[in-house]
Amino acid sequence: MRRTLFLSVAIGAACVALALTVPSSFAQRDVAVLEPDEAQAELERATRESQRAEARADRLAREADEATEAAEKTAREAAAVAAQIQAAESDIAAARARYSLAQAARAALSDRLAQRQQPLVRLTGALQTTARRPLALSALQPGSLKDLVYVRAVLDSAVPEIRRRTSALRGELEEGRRLEQRAAQALANLGDSEQALRARRAELTALETRQRLASREARSTAAREGERALALAEEARDLDGLIDSIDDAAALRRELAALPGPIMRPANLGGAGTRVPDENLASDPTPSASPSSTIPPRFQLPVQGRTIAGFGELRDSGLRSTGLALAPAPGAQAVAPRSGRVAFAGPYRGFGRIVIIEHEGGWTSLVTGLARIDAEVGDQVITGAPLGVAGSEDPAITFELRRGGEPVNPLNFLN
Structure with a gap:
């Protein structure tokens, strides 16, 4: 019985030593590993941004369903897909952060086990040597019966301690297996998010193609505006100058848009009761959009x-x-x-x-x-x-x- 106990303890210790030297099975993809603090911050940021992007995607999808005009519907569909792309990008960042945290925990566990490896190897050798010797030969070894009693007493006190220590090691090895499963799940989530990202990008490309085909008739006007914008860029000395020029052009467009439209000619100029419109009245601009709210936009x-x-x-x-x-x-x-x-x-x-x-x-x-x-x-x-x-x-x-x-x-x- 004692020989069986020694053998089981020796085998368990050997398995622990083997586990320390076998590389992790989930580290198969080239994923950048962050420091634990950076990974935790990245995980929190990515999770938060993913939730916001998902909420934007749902809202834009509902607005696209409610839109009646084809152009507006396509624009909102494209915005919804873009939000889903950003959500997938955040999910990828979160998966990489979870992988980094699992790798850091795995490395810390390996360091703890490595500190116990050397005495464990010596214990494994001694136990295996003892286990290979029949128990009956222990009574024939040189020395007095008193020495044999001492040896048996030492073994009786050592075996519970060996069990306790190997139990702690087994718990840590189980924790290592859980870390491997966590990292493997993170890699699986990473693959799913990357696949979803590719699908969303393909969907966005198809929507953009539809938009270009639908707006082809307006391309001549867009080309002229593009040429004017490029001319402004060449004239501007720096980026601030370009923005100032664009702001001036926008202010001019707003002023032109606020001008009153043409006055309709009366059907009968000489008819009775016809009155020439008052000049001041004619110059009053037609009420347009209400002034912008004082609340700043978001x-x-x-x-x-x-x-x-x-x-x-x-x-x-x-x-x-x-x-x-x-x-x-x-x-x-x-x-x-x-x-x-x-x-x-x-x-x-x-x-x-x-x-x-x-x-x-x-x-x-x-x-x-x-x-x-x-x-x-x-x-x-x-x-x-x-x-x-x-x-x-x-x-x-x-x-x-x-x-x-x-x-x-x-x-x-x-x-």
């Missing part, structure tokens, strides 16, 4: 990611930042921060591909650092409409918000 971030530079932060150039610098996932979806008109869309020196959107009330938003632009000058976009995608290597997207040409902190006006 915007959303164009991309989801870590904030790497805040508003007013000192840059390497020595100047203060006039917006937010965000680090999204490679190829992340960029969307319109609010409904408005695309005033500029294209490359601009030193800023990559940029999009400038005019909003009601003299507001202007600017998104820079895009790798691809899916909007054109003159497009009327809704909140969350796809604008383009970020780069594939170390992307950095800058979001600026201006009112009357003056930069403001976007964080004060976010949903």
Whole structure:
């Protein structure tokens, strides 16, 4: 019986030693591992942004169902798909963060087990040697009967201790298996999110194709506006000058839109009771849209990611930042921060591909650092409409918000 006990303990100890040397089976994909603190912060951020994106997608999907005009319906469908893409991107970031946390816990467990490995190996060798010797030979070993009694007493006291220690080790090994399952689940979620992301991007591409075909007849006007925007970009000395020029053009359009329309000619000029319209009355503009509310509009971030530079932060150039610098996932979806008109869309020196959107009330938003632009000058976009995608290597997207040409902190006006 004792020989069987020694053998089982030896085998259990050998299994522990073997578990310390076998690499983890789930570390098969090339997934970047973050530090535990960074991974926890990334998990919280990604989970929060995923929930918000899912809520936006549901709301836009309902609005698309309620829309009657084909153009509006397609625009809201595209915005809903873009929100679903951002939700999938956040789910991918959350899965990677969970994987990093599981890997960190696994590494800590391996360190604890490694500290016990050396004495455990020695114990395994001694127990295996003892287990291979028949118990009857222990009575024939050199020494007195008193020594044999001492040996049996030592073994009687050692076996419970061995059981206790191997029980703790077995618990830690079980924890290691749970960590492996957690990491494997994170990798499975990562694969599902990536598959959903590819499907949503394909769906968005199909919607954008439908939009281009539907608006082909208006392309001539868009081409002329695009040429004027490019001319403004060539004349502007810097990005601030370009935005000022766009703001001036927007103010001029608003003034022209506020002018009264033509006065209809009376059907009978010489008829009795005909009165020449009063000149002052004719000059009164027709009441148009009611003035904008004093409540400031709310915007959303164009991309989801870590904030790497805040508003007013000192840059390497020595100047203060006039917006937010965000680090999204490679190829992340960029969307319109609010409904408005695309005033500029294209490359601009030193800023990559940029999009400038005019909003009601003299507001202007600017998104820079895009790798691809899916909007054109003159497009009327809704909140969350796809604008383009970020780069594939170390992307950095800058979001600026201006009112009357003056930069403001976007964080004060976010949903």
